Amino acid sequence: MRLRYVPGQYQYLRNHEKAITEPEKTGYKLNRAFNNKNPIHVELGCGKGRFLRETALKNQDINYFGFEKNIKVAYRCAKCEYENDPPNYFIVYSNGDILSDVFEPESIERIYLNFSDPWPKPSHYKRRLTYKKFLDVYKVVLTDSGEIHMKTDNNDLFEYSVEQFKEDNWEFLMVTRDLHGSQYAEDNVMTEYEERFVSEGKKINKLIVRKNG
Numbered sequence: 347m348r349l350r351y352v353p354g355q356y357q358y359l360r361n362h363e364k365a366i367t368e369p370e371k372t373g374y375k376l377n378r379a380f381n382n383k384n385p386i387h388v389e390l391g392c393g394k395g396r397f398l399r400e401t402a403l404k405n406q407d408i409n410y411f412g413f414e415k416n417i418k419v420a421y422r423c424a425k426c427e428y429e430n431d432p433p434n435y436f437i438v439y440s441n442g443d444i445l446s447d448v449f450e451p452e453s454i455e456r457i458y459l460n461f462s463d464p465w466p467k468p469s470h471y472k473r474r475l476t477y478k479k480f481l482d483v484y485k486v487v488l489t490d491s492g493e494i495h496m497k498t499d500n501n502d503l504f505e506y507s508v509e510q511f512k513e514d515n516w517e518f519l520m521v522t523r524d525l526h527g528s529q530y531a532e533d534n535v536m537t538e539y540e541e542r543f544v545s546e547g548k549k550i551n552k553l554i555v556r557k558n559g
């Protein structure tokens with residue numbers, strides 16, 4: 347996403363009722379953001395937020411947090427206007443690597459990784475959201491039966507991630523290398539990137555893994 351810098355975008359996010367900015371700097375725990383004890387689902391790299399909002403709208407008894415580390419994207423996400431904007435989500439302008447600083451241990455039921463940046467060079471693998479360092483953070487914040495749902499068009503990132511989860515003893519609940527040609531297509535909520543890739547005829551990979559214990 348090549349986006350223009352817009353003056354005042356940080357202030358806009360700070361004042362936005364659906365946005366939380368840099369919670370790691372204040373020690374604030376996001377578990378307190380909603381006045382209920384509903385399960386928590388997190389999307390890392392929510393982009394412009396279509397998946398976040400549509401999924402929240404479909405599941406109003408779940409609390410959603412969409413993390414976006416790029417301020418220009420987070421700003422666009424907050425700016426998007428939705429007709430049926432649901433009450434049960436926040437956009438978090440922050441890097442997803444701070445999950446264990448801003449959530450209580452074992453308090454997240456599900457993490458979504460939708461079309462994460464592929465970082466194709468081996469020297470950049472440590473930035474991939476399925477690198478071992480990230481899996482260790484996910485294990486701290488996920489509940490005992492907590493899950494990761496990952497979708498990507500990038501076959502290299504997908505096969506790498508399958509191996510990472512296997513080596514780290516996650517339990518596989520589903521794997522498909524053609525989501526839209528599979529039985530799982532029916533319940534699928536598309537993201538912005540996914541819509542583009544599908545329209546170009548690309549196959550979408552998806553996996554669901556569960557933390558083991």
Ligand SMILES: C[S@@+](CC[C@H](N)C(=O)[O-])C[C@H]1O[C@@H](n2cnc3c(N)ncnc32)[C@H](O)[C@@H]1O
Binds near residue numbers: 390461538540
């Ligand atoms: C390729 S885009 C996909 C956006 C959206 N999920 C979709 O499928 O349409 C990846 C997004 O993840 C964000 N991102 C990458 N790494 C992140 C991290 N560690 N924490 C938060 N956001 C991240 C990027 O800024 C970018 O906006």
